[in-house]
Amino acid sequence: MPSLDVNNFDRIRIGLASPEQIRAWSSGEVKKPETINYRTLKPEREGLFCEKIFGPTKDWECHCGKYKRVRYRGIVCDRCGVEVTRAKVRRERMGHIELAxxxxxxxxxxxxxxxxxxxxxxxxxxxxxxxxxxxxxxxxxxxxxxxxxxxxxxxxxxxxxxxxxxxxxxxxxxxxxxxxxxxxxLDQLCAELRREVRESTGQRRGRGVGRPGGGGGVRESxxxxxxxxxxxxxxxxxxxx
Structure with missing residues (x-):
């Protein structure tokens, strides 16, 4: 399979992400609006800066400090749940918020x-x-x-x-x-609208012309x-x- 060159492409297509896709991308659920603890100056657990979800703020160091240095690479701390890795993973990882x-x-x-x-x-x-x-x-x-x-x-x-x-x-x-x-x-809606376009005239036909596109686009996604x-x-x- 040829490698992907992100700097050289002809076109880009943007599609809808399903709830299942969003949850699959996520490394954890954000449950709190807080960011940094004002006393410790460390990210709040389950907040918008959470190290367990997004990764450590310091290279090769977990949140609680039990594991430090590169020799612990890949270990997930049994105390704080943070993976020992590079801090730059915070630029790549995503969480998700479950709305009420x-x-x-x-x-x-x-x-x-x-x-x-x-x-x-x-x-x-x-x-x-x-x-x-x-x-x-x-x-x-x-x-x-x-x-x-x-x-x-x-x-x-x-x-x-x-x-x-x-x-x-x-x-x-x-x-x-x-x-x-x-x-x-969607299949039934598109079939009915195509039939309506064929059989109708005037304003009713004009209204039906646009609707199959809306249904078909969502169906194809x-x-x-x-x-x-x-x-x-x-x-x-x-x-x-």
């Missing part, structure tokens, strides 16, 4: 065209209301007269909840959008149809220089 709730990347709902909007057949304005917690969206109407993906104000949501109880499901934020995206069958919705976030070591 999904977030949506602005590129995918505010881009032109809106990828999320194409997949869900929703306007960017409607998506924005849901993602910024200004409106509820119906994810499962149940046996009620509500429609799937119908937007509800706070007052309407309370009114319908009092009237129908738990007979329907509605939510807001990226979690509700993620649920709707996960229900999409090999990821689930949840573009820009993240639960784990990649976290490179915070650099002060």
């Amino acid at each position: 709730a999904p977030v949506s990347h602005i590129w995918f709902f505010k881009g032109i065209p809106s990828r999320m909007g194409l997949l869900l057949d929703m306007s960017p304005r409607a998506l924005e209301k849901v993602l910024y917690f200004a409106a509820y969206i119906v994810t499962d109407p149940g046996d009620t007269p509500l429609a799937k993906k119908q937007l509800l104000t706070e007052a309407e949501y309370r009114e319908y909840r009092e009237k129908y109880g738990n007979a329907f499901k509605a939510g807001m934020g990226a979690e509700a959008i993620k649920k709707l995206l996960e229900e999409i069958d 090999g990821n689930p149809p949840v573009p820009g919705s993240y639960t784990p976030l990649p976290a490179p070591e915070t650099r002060g220089k």
